[in-house]
Amino acid sequence: MEQGKINEDKFRRSAVSVEEAQAKVLAHVRPAESELVPILEAGHRVLASDVQAPHPFPHFRRSGMDGYAIHSLDTKGCHSGQPVQLEVIDEIPCGSLPSASVGWGTASRIMTGAKVPDEADAVIMLEMTEAIEQDGKRYILIKREVEPGKNITPAGFELAEGDLIMEKGRRVGPGEVSVLATFGIHQVPVARKPRVAVFSTGSELLAIDEPLQDGRIRNSNTYMLVHQIREAGGEPYMLEAIEDDLSVARQRVKEAFAEYDIVITTGGVSVGDYDIMAELVREQSLEMLFNKVMMRPGSVTTAAVKEGKLLFALSGNPGACFVGCELFVRPFIGAMLGSREPFLPKFQAVLGRTYAKVNNFTRFVRGSLAFEDGRLVAYPASLDESSVMITIKDSDVLIVIPPTNQGVQAGQLVDVLMLPGGSRG
Ligand SMILES: Nc1nc2c(c(=O)[nH]1)N[C@H]1C(S)=C(S)[C@@H](COP(=O)(O)OP(=O)(O)OC[C@H]3O[C@@H](n4cnc5c(N)ncnc54)[C@H](O)[C@@H]3O)O[C@H]1N2
Ligand code: MOO
Ligand SMILES: [Mg+2]
Numbered sequence: 001m002e003q004g005k006i007n008e009d010k011f012r013r014s015a016v017s018v019e020e021a022q023a024k025v026l027a028h029v030r031p032a033e034s035e036l037v038p039i040l041e042a043g044h045r046v047l048a049s050d051v052q053a054p055h056p057f058p059h060f061r062r063s064g065m066d067g068y069a070i071h072s073l074d075t076k077g078c079h080s081g082q083p084v085q086l087e088v089i090d091e092i093p094c095g096s097l098p099s100a101s102v103g104w105g106t107a108s109r110i111m112t113g114a115k116v117p118d119e120a121d122a123v124i125m126l127e128m129t130e131a132i133e134q135d136g137k138r139y140i141l142i143k144r145e146v147e148p149g150k151n152i153t154p155a156g157f158e159l160a161e162g163d164l165i166m167e168k169g170r171r172v173g174p175g176e177v178s179v180l181a182t183f184g185i186h187q188v189p190v191a192r193k194p195r196v197a198v199f200s201t202g203s204e205l206l207a208i209d210e211p212l213q214d215g216r217i218r219n220s221n222t223y224m225l226v227h228q229i230r231e232a233g234g235e236p237y238m239l240e241a242i243e244d245d246l247s248v249a250r251q252r253v254k255e256a257f258a259e260y261d262i263v264i265t266t267g268g269v270s271v272g273d274y275d276i277m278a279e280l281v282r283e284q285s286l287e288m289l290f291n292k293v294m295m296r297p298g299s300v301t302t303a304a305v306k307e308g309k310l311l312f313a314l315s316g317n318p319g320a321c322f323v324g325c326e327l328f329v330r331p332f333i334g335a336m337l338g339s340r341e342p343f344l345p346k347f348q349a350v351l352g353r354t355y356a357k358v359n360n361f362t363r364f365v366r367g368s369l370a371f372e373d374g375r376l377v378a379y380p381a382s383l384d385e386s387s388v389m390i391t392i393k394d395s396d397v398l399i400v401i402p403p404t405n406q407g408v409q410a411g412q413l414v415d416v417l418m419l420p421g422g423s424r425g
Helices: 018-026 174-182 221-232 246-259 276-280 318-336 390-394
Strands: 034-038 067-070 084-092 106-110 122-125 129-134 137-142 164-166 187-191 195-200 235-238 262-266 287-290 302-306 309-314 346-351 362-372 375-380 397-401 413-418
Touching (some): 018 287, 195 221, 195 246, 221 235, 246 262, 246 309, 276 309, 318 362, 318 390, 346 397, 362 390, 362 413
Parallel strands (some): 084 106, 195 235, 346 375
Antiparallel strands (some): 034 187, 067 122, 287 302, 302 309, 346 413, 362 375
16 A cells, blocks of 8 residues: 655644734724713723813813902902901802802802802912901901912813813723713713624533533633633623534534624644644635744634634633733724724833743743832743643733743843733732
8 A cells, every 4th residue: 555645734834923913913903883882881992983072171160169259469468467358248059150249358158169250369268267247247357368360270271172082992991981971971982892702612621510521621711711802892702612523613603703793712723633723714715814823822823814804713722812812802802993002001021030941932921010129020920831721810911031042031121011900909
């Protein structure tokens, strides 16, 4: 019998850099539509349009203190030996309008937040006055000069009408909600969350409510991904896990594409006999963007396109799955939402412990952050293998270790990518 070499195409992969892979993915972004949501549901959503101030804020001159609205000139030259006496002619609670005009020699009692009478040019704090009564009339004594403008917030102090307050692409947090509420914007225009299907592949996977069996493990990746997707601004849908069966995978990916904006799978992208996703992305029906990235973990991270929609076939190894999602899925979802900063924020920290592993790919090492002697220090996790699940929960950052044949010494500056939430709770 003739012997021949088996053609194993799947071994031949050309690796792209992380930046190249990100660019390939982002080239397929389709901007999300806009929808209106009630303000109480707008938190963490991304604004779909700019917000301009429909009126100045504050829109009236506001008292900053409980006290008296006065003419500052009335206090000119007064001191403790020669106080000035002003007649109290009105009382202005918050929310009410002045009912008398403040003439020379008079004062209106006023509360914090109330509208200052137009004629008054200063408010003196209650504590700096002495109230007296004479012939049934109320007066105050002032023993110190008051500057014009004192304790008055001018109209438009924070914003003028028409000011651009928040740009499209900004994520809505408590401060943004406060602005929206101030301007009566109770229905907020936000980007519609991309619907993201997630399913796992692997005949070894047990459902999380199944008892353990020898040689099998519970499916943890899809649960982790659901949370990562939600955190990135997507709407995750966890679909039924499948076994390592190529035809089932083909069918399930096809169905998921029909219904969802993005499809994510985990497992089966390496060179093993049952690595079905690696096979699937080579088929005609899909356009493969890459199946090897110059990174660790997650070198086998794979992405493909079908009719403009993205399939992220992430590794089954939990560490690689996590990093693949953060580096590729997160910015893709963020860019669909129109987010101004779709990537994990990057800054520098001092490496807390020597990282000795060598590699010709960039490593994204899970790490925890500390603030020591005025410096940010990043400590690599003790276990950071791609297959290790347990330290994902302890990571504040991904420490970027460039390709090296010597490792990186403690004390050197390294780039770190900030993970959302971090491990500090
Ligand atoms: N001969 C080679 N073997 C491997 C290579 C290689 O280059 N040559 N690459 C290794 C690297 S690097 C990685 S990463 C993994 C990638 O594996 P796959 O993406 O094909 O994933 P699986 O084979 O399906 O599973 C790997 C590992 O992860 C566990 N797993 C899978 N799914 C889940 C899940 N949903 N929840 C929790 N854990 C899961 C699975 O049981 C395996 O232990 O390949 C190396 N091999
Ligand atoms: O793809 Mo693997 O995670 O490089 O370790
Ligand atoms: Mg495999």
